[in-house]
Amino acid sequence: MRPVLTKLAGGLVVSCQAPEGHPLRSPDAIARLAACAELGGAAAVRVNHPDDVRAVKAAVSLPVIGLHKVRADDRYLITPTWALAEALAEAGADIIALEATGRADVPVAEFAGRVRAELDRPVMADVATLEQGEAAWAAGADLVASTLSGYTADSPQRTDPDLALVARLAAAGVRTVAEGRLATAEHVSAAFAAGAYAVVVGTAITDPLALTRRLAAATPTGTTR
Numbered sequence: 198m199r200p201v202l203t204k205l206a207g208g209l210v211v212s213c214q215a216p217e218g219h220p221l222r223s224p225d226a227i228a229r230l231a232a233c234a235e236l237g238g239a240a241a242v243r244v245n246h247p248d249d250v251r252a253v254k255a256a257v258s259l260p261v262i263g264l265h266k267v268r269a270d271d272r273y274l275i276t277p278t279w280a281l282a283e284a285l286a287e288a289g290a291d292i293i294a295l296e297a298t299g300r301a302d303v304p305v306a307e308f309a310g311r312v313r314a315e316l317d318r319p320v321m322a323d324v325a326t327l328e329q330g331e332a333a334w335a336a337g338a339d340l341v342a343s344t345l346s347g348y349t350a351d352s353p354q355r356t357d358p359d360l361a362l363v364a365r366l367a368a369a370g371v372r373t374v375a376e377g378r379l380a381t382a383e384h385v386s387a388a389f390a391a392g393a394y395a396v397v398v399g400t401a402i403t404d405p406l407a408l409t410r411r412l413a414a415a416t417p418t419g420t421t422r
């Protein structure tokens with residue numbers, strides 16, 4: 198196993214991302230979120246776009262999982278092309294996350310193989326289903342993440358983490374990362390109990406806008422403001 202992967206074992210990965218229009222949308226703000234993650238005990242961070250990867254690499258010594266989201270008709274795809282993966286490696290990403298739902302430009306076996314061989318980086322395959330996860334693992338992905346469950350038509354639509362998928366992937370011998378809607382310490386513990394190798398938490402740590410909206414909506418005046 199590549200050394201960087203061992204650093205993630207049993208650890209918390211903090212996803213430090215902010216979309217266009219968000220008050221935290223700047224590489225400097227993302228780097229500050231990553232610094233908080235490092236001080237707080239995260240094992241790694243997950244970062245969108247080469248500009249943010251560069252800023253984070255300069256600010257922290259944690260491993261960086263790089264991705265590049267591309268807007269499609271229905272949702273964001275995760276690093277769906279070779280050129281985007283190449284740019285993330287150039288920016289210093291230690292692990293490349295990519296779309297492994299069948300919607301990348303190239304089949305997952307070819308994509309994962311090229312990232313590992315030509316970019317010399319481990320691959321985190323973002324999937325929505327057990328079948329996609331098993332296929333990505335068979336294709337040589339180093340990590341398989343439940344990231345996209347709940348965001349595709351072929352996966353269960355739910356508001357809590359898909360820990361059933363995590364458990365099934367882990368039981369199939371896949372090195373599995375629990376990602377997507379983990380929001381509490383109980384979710385984190387349950388993900389490891391289900392067999393996760395690592396967990397990723399984003400919104401619940403790094404998006405004060407979403408957190409404010411959720412709690413403001415629970416106030417008597419929240420819905421009228």
Ligand SMILES: CC(=O)N[C@H](C=O)[C@@H](O)[C@H](O)[C@H](O)COP(=O)(O)O
Pocket residue numbers: 212214264273344345348376377378379397398399400401
């Ligand atoms: C579906 C999709 O595009 N997920 C993205 C993947 O990088 C991010 O928007 C999520 O914040 C990340 O997966 C962490 O999940 P959560 O924020 O729920 O903890």
